[in-house]
Amino acid sequence: MVSGLATTLTPEFSGFPYPGPNLFLSSANADITPILKELHGRKDLELILIDLLNGLTRKHDVTCFAFICDPIYLNVFNGALFRRTFAVPYVMTVVEEYEDLLSPNFDTLESLREVRRDGCNVYVILLANGLQTTRLLRFGDRHRILDTRAKYILLHDFRLFHSDLHYIWKRIVNVVFLKHYKKISGSAKGKAWFDLSTVPFPNPIRGVFVPRRVDIWKDSRFHYNRPLFADKTTNLKNEVLNVVYLDHVPSVVVMKSNETSKIGGIEIEILNTIAKKMNFDPKLYQPDNLELHKWGQKQANGSFSGLLGEMVNGHADVALGNLQYTPYHLELTDLSIPYTSQCWTFLTPEALTDNSWKTLILPFKLYMWIAVLLVLLITGAIFYGLARFYMNLQVFKNDHRNQNKIGIKEQVKDEVIDPKPGLYLFGEIINSILYTYGMLLVVSLPKLPTGWSIRLLTGWYWLYCILLVVSYRASMTAILANPVPRVTIDTLKELVDSKLTCGGWGTETKKFFEDSLDDIGQKIGERFETIDDPFLAARKVALGTYAYYDNSNFLKYISVKRKNIFMDMKEFENSTVNSTENIQSSTDERNLHIMSDCVVNIPISIGFHKNSPLKPLADLYLRRIVEVGLVEKWLNDAMHTIRTLDTSEEEIKALMNLKKLYGAFVALGIGYFLSTICLIGELIHWHLIVKRDPKFDKYALDIYYMNKNKKQ
Template sequence: MSVLSQPSDFRVKLDSFPILKDLHERKDLEYVLIDLINVLMREYEVTCIAIICDEVYLNVFSGPLFKRTSAIPYVMTVVEDYEDLLSPNFVTLESLRAARKEGCNVYVILLANGLQASRLLRFGDRHRILDTRAKFIMLHDFRLFHSELHYIWRRIVNIIFIKHHNKMTGTAKSRPWFELSTVPFPNPIKGVFVPRRVDIWKNENFHYKRPLFADKTSNLNGEVLNVVYLDHVPSVVVMKNNVSTKLGGVEVEILHTLAEKMNFKPRAYQAANAEIHKWGQKQPNGSFSGLLGEMVNGRADVALGNLQYTPYHLELTDLSIPYTSQCWTFLTPEALTDNSWKTLILPFKLYMWIAVLLVLLITGTIFYGLAKNHMNLQEYRRKFKSKRRNSDDENAKPGLYLFGEIINSILYTYGMLLVVSLPRLPMGWSIRLLTGWYWLYCILLVVSYRASMTAILANPAPRVTIDTLKELVDSKVTCGGWGTQSKKFFEQSLDEYSQRIGDKFETIDDPMEAANKVAQGVYAYYDNSDFLKYISVIRKNSFMDPKQNNTTNNTEVTGRKDTQRNLHIMTDCVVNIPISIGFHKNSPLKPLADIYMWRVVEVGLVEKWLNDAMYQIRTLETSEDEVKALMNLKKLYGAFIALAIGYSLSAICLIGELIHWHIIVKRDPNFDKYALHLYYLHKNKKH
């Protein structure tokens, strides 16, 4: 039953519950609640009060409680004495959800059955129906302190237990009194739960007048907190030597800051088989392995391991505010395509080469046309003008042989394009003017070609890489990463390309094994860009120096040296994911830790720690551009290929000339090897 106003309609006869008759008659419990609620509203900001009670204590709320407290929203839930609150009915569940939705930060739980109250706490904690960081007021019951419920009191720490004491026997003026106690946080519960007394309420007054809900997280009094970590750059960097293991990284620095400000001592450890289970996954029996298993089972208070701020992790743990956002993308192989044989044609694009070829043919044809026109003009002048003038023209005529035939015209035009001077200045002003302007065109074209060629030979060779999701989908490489959650992320995406990646996504546990598969050109590995840079640099340095390779098989890597591809981090981010530190579910440490983390982010310490964590990785990363920028024999493949083509064509032409000489020329009846000039003179007269 849920009530959003004062429950004045509920009346319970005192005779129905004789076990609490004395308590009800004097209304002492009601007066305690009135004083507690007034203290809360006076010293804290109360937004809403959720009341959960049964019929035994229903009459506590039928008197002046609502009149003597400030006007504030109440959400009241009355449960039956037989209801199992580990699986409440629909009406009770909706009432509890309404209280959480309204933002109630005070819970008053008065249940006569301690087992029923304990099951309510377990249900509320498991499904986050109750706000465990709110302030609780409950009846003292030894059944709430069973060892199976000790984990609850590591999560609900702002609580007051009300314990009723009868008046002293034999003292006439003695009156009943109440002991107010709380959980001994931050001190750990060892074996037996012993509540810590806060105050005593007697004669309608608090005896010690201590703060009832003091902040228990601002000073943890040097308590030891278990911190489970996972080696994952740049969040956690594990530096091992023969003696000890040192932790570094962004999240380790944040942990040290929190430990100093909140006064606790971290005890860092790794989960069992961390190199295999890593973050952990749900097992067939319902439990979790790895880092998440330590958090779900309550063995760890804090988790360091590059936890993504996702609904999956939020369901199992509490996450701090994100301290950074990481680009998650793929580590892809670079193509082995070698275009050095195309060095001679790389300076110009295809359309530029087409334009150069067309200009060559057109200009050569124009030269030939002008030469033929001038030769016809000379022939005309020879017939109709004086012999002296004809003799002068014939003296100048040899200059026309350069362009007198179409083949020669094309060849000499091509020669000018290669900046080869003509053997003789051509005659005819039209040809001379065209030659001058064509020379200007050739100079501009050749200078552009040489400049582009110099840049190509001096700069590193262009790399063929995969930089977008579309290119990755169109490629034949298999995609993969750690855990089934990454695969589900792509499969459940609304993006078409992401769904297609999810179809061919494979899970892999070892990142170095994944890097080896990427180097073989058959795999693309999914992780954050900083970690991908780390594994690519580590693998490269291990490949260059096998003595440093502690994670891969040296023989296997060296055996495929000629087929190894460079590793490339895809420039496009698949998604930018916030990264947080993990706390155990419903941890009371999270609110204050968030405040300190926000300050750390604001002053730029996270950025500084990130640069420090990646500094060694950047120093190990060698600059390949400087090596590739040097001239080498490989870059001159194009020149050797052009020379080989020239040799081949010359050899073919030589063979053709020999065949023509032996089959056609030597078989001619007029052929005389002792008078070849007469043979060619006779051949020229025929033509």
């Protein structure tokens, strides 16, 4: 006999009517043992299955049936079961009675996966060996092969109720156990009957598992006609659910006052709302060694610590603590639908460099300065060209008016030097550029230029200078009126270029950056280090050597708490008192800045224990909470206190200080430096060249320079 999924039968070759597209059988043969002769002979199990399956099909939305049996119970499906039930698709898996279902073979595993892929929501498991059933349930729960929220029909077996399996019945709650009672010999009314029981959910199992009777099946009918698969999560009857939480703003906010503490936050409000609707009492507690383990991670022995450890070990029913909707968390727990999406980024130090010396050039961008410089050079050249044209025109007129060309040329030279025509302003290229630059600085010309072309150009150029200067002054006024501009890190590329050490909580965060597909993320992963204390991380950020990774709301909280003198700093001081870091004085610390670019936007959910039956209904209520806008309202409430404490450092924004005038002093220093160099150059030229000239006479300097100009 071959166990598991072996062949796919079509209606022509199978022994049953074709009820749907998925029919999987093995080549195992039915084996009627002496122990079950009476049961199979009367077909009691077949009849009750017919009633159960038809009742499920009528009252519930059944997608398909999953039959799992062994050769002993295979003949239950050889009779009229499929002819007398509604046409619903099914998948049948037959396993050998000796197969270890905690590690099933390939055919069985593929058949179970096919059931899960097809979305079958009713499981009928008929295995004579109760140990096989327990191992199948454990395997299906551990690897999520079985849909624990489906409806289950199982044979009653005391081995299913062992204490090692109690955790299963906190996850599989829609289950009916069939317990067969034989006919009492010698009694006319002693017909065979079935006792139908289920798990006592939501009542916790305390020590001994005592199933709760649902109905009795006898004479081909149900005695009480109670709903066998009623939703047990609608009303949890004030049962106490263990809720583990982690203080992490804004999801969970713990406000301490003297010896008492008040717990608030988005997830606390969501929990209270769902608790009222589902009628349960949440019991909040924190895991051991919270400050060290926090969310927790896998230990060397394979167990988990912290908040995740409470969920994996089954100690808690619900987990609150800003759980990210990631494959890592989904593998260990069940997560609700995301109620929000958070921006995860870095907390970085401000003012890594000071740009106050650039105050004079900040009003205009680079391309604007290039345009101003080009206009200055071009306009100065045009002024010079018009002046030279006017001077040549005067020479041409004098050539035709006078006969003595030599005398006229001497006269023209004197006119060029004579300031009356006004052309000396732009007669030389250097003077033309300087006077054009002077007009740009709104400095009036010493004399109006001669020539209408130059006068018209001067007028329009003055309009250009006025507009440009007004724009510059307005921008400069705004810069000086605002606080000193700070240099911040706002992109991942800037963070990589800054060479800062990056850090955050947990090895999974480091792995996230190391597995990044882009080079920038991988570079961050190379210098990423894990750190448990966020306030110690904030102190290192303030020293300008670190960048801390978390969601933007939590980064806002730790930055405000650290710098605001009205907040309780006791926790921060206790967390850093044992640090071996060489902490500098507060005067050397920098302001904290939250990087504006998000590294990733991560959905945030509430955690339930693995395969929790509470998740479907909780998701329904959570979706309604999000749709009406309560989450956004609770977020604003949680962050309101933090935002009000985030006071600005400069209350008077128009206050002038010396630091804002660094640019002016830099420009003045450059001017002094260049003037000093020119002065030194002139002195060197005077002493080394002029004084050593044989014709130099310090008592007749006018004659010396006159003779020198005539030679030139």
